[in-house]
Amino acid sequence: MPAQSLGHVVVLGGGVAGLLAAHVLARHAERVTVVERDHPGAGPAPRPGVPQSRHTHVLLTSGIDALDALLPGLPDEVRAAGGPRLDIPGDVGVWQGGQWVNRRNPSRPVLTASRPLFEHVLRERVLSGPGIEVLASTEVVGLTGDPGAVTGVVLRERGEQARPTGLAADLVVDATGRSSRLPRWWAELGGGAVEEDLLETGRAYATCVFESDDAPPQDIGGFYLVPEAGQPLGAIVLPAEGDRWMVTLSGPRGQAPPADVAGFVDFARLLPHDAPHKWLSTARAVGRPSGYRHTANRRRRWDRALRRTTGLLVVGDALSAFNPVYGQGLSVSALNAVALRDALDRSGEVSRWQRAVLRSGAGAWVVATGADSPMPGAEGGALRSGPVEGVLNRYLARVRDRVPGDPVVCAAFRDVLFLLAPPTSLLTTPGVLRRALLSPVVPTPPDLPTR
Numbered sequence: 001m002p003a004q005s006l007g008h009v010v011v012l013g014g015g016v017a018g019l020l021a022a023h024v025l026a027r028h029a030e031r032v033t034v035v036e037r038d039h040p041g042a043g044p045a046p047r048p049g050v051p052q053s054r055h056t057h058v059l060l061t062s063g064i065d066a067l068d069a070l071l072p073g074l075p076d077e078v079r080a081a082g083g084p085r086l087d088i089p090g091d092v093g094v095w096q097g098g099q100w101v102n103r104r105n106p107s108r109p110v111l112t113a114s115r116p117l118f119e120h121v122l123r124e125r126v127l128s129g130p131g132i133e134v135l136a137s138t139e140v141v142g143l144t145g146d147p148g149a150v151t152g153v154v155l156r157e158r159g160e161q162a163r164p165t166g167l168a169a170d171l172v173v174d175a176t177g178r179s180s181r182l183p184r185w186w187a188e189l190g191g192g193a194v195e196e197d198l199l200e201t202g203r204a205y206a207t208c209v210f211e212s213d214d215a216p217p218q219d220i221g222g223f224y225l226v227p228e229a230g231q232p233l234g235a236i237v238l239p240a241e242g243d244r245w246m247v248t249l250s251g252p253r254g255q256a257p258p259a260d261v262a263g264f265v266d267f268a269r270l271l272p273h274d275a276p277h278k279w280l281s282t283a284r285a286v287g288r289p290s291g292y293r294h295t296a297n298r299r300r301r302w303d304r305a306l307r308r309t310t311g312l313l314v315v316g317d318a319l320s321a322f323n324p325v326y327g328q329g330l331s332v333s334a335l336n337a338v339a340l341r342d343a344l345d346r347s348g349e350v351s352r353w354q355r356a357v358l359r360s361g362a363g364a365w366v367v368a369t370g371a372d373s374p375m376p377g378a379e380g381g382a383l384r385s386g387p388v389e390g391v392l393n394r395y396l397a398r399v400r401d402r403v404p405g406d407p408v409v410c411a412a413f414r415d416v417l418f419l420l421a422p423p424t425s426l427l428t429t430p431g432v433l434r435r436a437l438l439s440p441v442v443p444t445p446p447d448l449p450t451r
């Protein structure tokens with residue numbers, strides 16, 4: 001516990017990162033106010049403030065563990081509400097390095113509840129605790145204070161006649177997501193520009209919900225076709241609650257999946273194996289595909305900008321947003337909250353908490369930018385190029401090629417991808433370096449893998 005109470009904490013945004021931050025901070029604050037521009041309904045449903053809520057969401061093993069540590073039993077509550085759990089690669093047809101991954105390789109669990117269900121279960125649980133109030137249908141439009149000390153926010157209730165009002169805070173936490181306007185509010189306060197790490201591949205997404213009387217063959221619970229430099233198309237087919245299948249297709253810059261059902265299904269023909277297209281052709285679409293294009297990896301260096309500022313902290317996608325194709329954002333929000341909880345227990349300085357929160361997403365940043373750097377058309381200051389990166393990329397390509405047929409390499413790679421181990425473990429885990437450099441690629445059968 002910090003020696004003194006945090007007083008009044010105002011959390012901007014009531015999405016996953018905002019709810020988790022509110023939960024952690026409530027233990028240390030007199031009261032927490034969450035300001036949310038949407039009015040989330042009584043049940044799980046997509047909402048305008050979270051445009052990604054119509055897209056497939058996977059909660060990785062690290063996210064499951066972090067959530068369970070913060071809110072014991074929450075992953076089980078998500079399952080009890082219908083959110084499926086799958087083991088990867090045991091339950092899923094994963095295509096990587098030009099072949100199917102052996103399903104007998106060691107597995108780890110993921111949860112595949114829809115984003116609205118996941119957030120709904122989380123909201124109910126967090127708001128059932130004491131000390132947290134939500135101001136819904138209320139938009140944050142600015143900060144108060146100065147660059148040395150942020151003292152509150154400017155709010156406006158949604159509606160035509162609404163006037164801006166001030167809300168004083170001892171600590172303001174920005175959790176307004178990928179489209180956070182904090183850089184502008186900070187500049188209006190006289191804070192100057194915030195440094196930004198950026199890597200953009202132009203990947204375009206489309207997701208459509210399907211129903212089917214039949215699961216994919218071979219008792220496969222879903223598909224994950226991983227985009228790579230030589231094969232830049234991606235596909236995710238996973239069950240969600242309510243006997244629905246979430247199907248996401250993605251392509252590099254200039255190759256967006258179409259937003260009509262026939263074109264969407266047809267796009268799946270281009271995938272490197274015909275199994276997902278065959279299954280999709282027998283399933284029924286529920287509604288139209290939803291597109292999404294803001295897939296850049298973007299990390300704002302609030303740890304540097306706020307070094308000498310009190311009263312302001314940034315978490316979740318507002319701090320680090322990742323190319324969603326790697327399925328990391330929810331898990332990083334949970335890891336951010338664990339890091340904040342631990343930092344609050346150690347020290348009373350906000351700038352230290354900010355550094356700890358940023359560090360908790362550093363592994364995910366290395367994974368996403370490392371995988372995106374060799375993609376065609378990748379650009380931005382965080383692009384990893386140069387002789388050292390060239391050697392590392394060649395090594396990682398050798399690792400990736402061995403994932404399908406080598407259980408040791410597969411387990412090590414999967415643990416990095418699922419944020420359970422740091423990226424450096426691909427060099428230090430016993431056997432991985434030797435196998436990647438000296439062992440031949442073990443081919444797996446060309447047909448859909450059996451368990």
Ligand SMILES: Cc1cc2nc3c(=O)[nH]c(=O)nc-3n(C[C@H](O)[C@H](O)[C@H](O)COP(=O)(O)OP(=O)(O)OC[C@H]3O[C@@H](n4cnc5c(N)ncnc54)[C@H](O)[C@@H]3O)c2cc1C
Nearest residue numbers: 013015016017037049052057058140177316317324329330
């Ligand atoms: C297409 C896509 C697919 C994804 N798939 C996955 C996946 O498979 N697995 C995974 O782990 N992650 C995935 N993510 C990332 C994941 O959605 C986010 O990382 C996660 O939701 C945490 O986000 P957040 O809470 O920081 O922001 P958000 O979820 O965006 O929430 C921000 C909240 O702030 C509110 N808000 C915004 N501005 C204001 C304002 N001015 N005033 C008041 N309120 C405001 C919004 O209404 C919203 O409620 C995906 C993202 C995208 C875009």
